[in-house]
Amino acid sequence: MDRTRRFPSRRRLLQGAVAAAVPATLLSTGHASAQERAGDYPPAEWIPASTSNYTAANRPSTYSIDYVVIHVTQETYADALAIFQNPAKQVSAHYVVRSKDGHVAQCVRDRNVAWHAGNWSYNTHSIGIEHEGWVDKPEYFTDSMYQQSAALTSAICSKYGIPKDREHIIGHSEVPGADHTDPGPYWDWSRYIRLVNFA
Numbered sequence: 001m002d003r004t005r006r007f008p009s010r011r012r013l014l015q016g017a018v019a020a021a022v023p024a025t026l027l028s029t030g031h032a033s034a035q036e037r038a039g040d041y042p043p044a045e046w047i048p049a050s051t052s053n054y055t056a057a058n059r060p061s062t063y064s065i066d067y068v069v070i071h072v073t074q075e076t077y078a079d080a081l082a083i084f085q086n087p088a089k090q091v092s093a094h095y096v097v098r099s100k101d102g103h104v105a106q107c108v109r110d111r112n113v114a115w116h117a118g119n120w121s122y123n124t125h126s127i128g129i130e131h132e133g134w135v136d137k138p139e140y141f142t143d144s145m146y147q148q149s150a151a152l153t154s155a156i157c158s159k160y161g162i163p164k165d166r167e168h169i170i171g172h173s174e175v176p177g178a179d180h181t182d183p184g185p186y187w188d189w190s191r192y193i194r195l196v197n198f199a
Helices: 010-021 034-038 077-085 120-124 143-160 189-198
Strands: 067-072 095-097 104-106 126-131 169-171
Touching (some): 067 143, 077 095, 095 143, 126 143
Parallel strands (some): 095 126
Antiparallel strands (some): 095 104
């Protein structure tokens, strides 16, 4: 991910002015339902990506969900979320896990295709999980991050019938055609798969 300057757009400013001037009951049409706001994984906070940064779908009906792809943000948690909310970025992941406490945000519903793997086939058939940190800074891979991410991955695998093994839980670097190195040499795969299986 790269850093960009973020200023509110004219459209966002106008939306804010409308929201302040119009009663909430008049604005309810077209807004996300309570279930949409809750997301697919109950412990996660719903922080939606821009609709310009993923493809609407009806998975697993339109595409089977066969993989979980593990990423590292190369950004802070807050910056990763901001990038996914920026419609110009054309990137997203389904979930982001914070380093310090393992807090999980969901940015794209599981049924939709997040743009995370750099390979359309893998995007359509996977769930992408970003982890706050840098591939060369293992101190970001905290116990809390591993535990909460593994619980999330375990729940996803159970829900969609994905085997809880290294053939189906893969790193971004293992996606065919990927030019990324994440999660990198400090990601403890043995520990992670063990936690996924015991979650």
